[in-house]
Amino acid sequence: MTRNSGSNTDDRNPDGTFAPGNPGKPKGSRHRATQAIEAMLEGQQEALTQAAIAKALEGDVTAMRLCLDRIAPARKDAPVSFDLPTIETAEDAANAARAILRAIADGEITPLEAATVMGVVEHFRRTLETTDMEKRITALEAQK
Template identity: 40%
Template sequence: MRFQIGQSGNPAGRPPGALNKKTLALEAELQEQALEAAKSLIERAKNGDLAAMRMCLDRFAPTGRNRPVAIELPVIKTPEDAELALTVVTDELAAGELSISEATLLVTLIERMLRVAERMWKFQRACRDAAAADQEATEAQAEAAQTAEKPAASLYSPVNSEGPATEAASATSSSVRETGPARPNVPREDRALPHAA
């Protein structure tokens, strides 16, 4: 029988992430002895053991990693704000208030804040453009509705127009139709056509 997808082949086996019994026993022993070991380490450091002193300093007085940095950066909304913030960071680095790694992290932060500000600016511009396009579409629809309500102006057509000037023109055109144009080479219906011999 095949295993079902997502089902363990041995559901009674060790659950994921479970530790060995040896590891659990070692952790329990360390927890019991941790306070006593820390006291012994501190006592050795007090007696002048350099390795114990170094270990105590590493554990009890950590280096400046992830420490809060007390500098005032401007709110970054424009490239000029980012330039000002970079100036503040370089000044603090030059004064020795920041380490190189802290300054690097701050420069990365400033760069990301500037990218976010640019995205927000582009989004706001797109919203403004969309609102303007919606406004133009609404105005065009209103204008189309107004022009649809007005009767359309009649178009000039000499064939279908009626009036005194057009009646005279239509009378002459009808007389031309009745008599036909004066074309000498075109035979009329009343003349007989010559027959070929």
Template identity: 40%
Template sequence: MTDESQHVQRGRPFKKGQSGNPKGRPKGSRNRTTLIAQAVLDVQAEALVKAAVELALKGNPACLKICLERLLPLKKDAPIDFRLPEMGSSADIPKLFASVRTTLDEGGITPSEARTLIDMTGVFHKLIESVEFEHRLSALEETQNRR
């Protein structure tokens, strides 16, 4: 006495390759557990930080590591106190290398800063080469046009 229209399909009601939830979970939605944990942290954050710092000061290595990694800002690049010499042609690149090396030897810059400056010379060199090439090409074209 079951009618075909009242038949409830069991098992796999969706076609192969078709999701049962095509829109999926909304972007940015958070789990209930995460929301509860965030609410607790919002209330107790200051006390937790103080406790972690106190334990770190008492010598707890895990808390010390957390405090150093999370509470102290990471060292970021600082401006380099170095004046780049003028570079008008490829012949000026050795002057730049010499200037960087002298400043490094005198302790004015660190080895990593020297490396950064030397890497920049590659960019300068390519730029100068392309400008010099353009001048040479223009001169050749002008010579060809005169003939």
């Protein structure tokens, strides 16, 4: 079986995964159907935009939603504000986790917001831990 891309089934393992030496499509490459649609729309962006605006102004709810989503897209997240102690040690990270739990209990932040903040705290704790280990290793090597 041959594909338009010039590759064949010999480029794949029996389980369908790519064989060694075949990286597959380049990262970010677009599907042929997407490329065809983009080619057809080339040069029509302004006309299509004007048509969508005209439909929206006529009361077409779908066109209105399309236009408004471009003007004011729904926020994916929002800043949260609550007291969080300074984090300089792993113990401080534990105190920050307590503060996050307290903020959930007090209704200051949602559990989803807390999970996001806790993820940031955990990444920072790991950074502190790695930095501390590097310092210790450097000190031990200096003693030799």
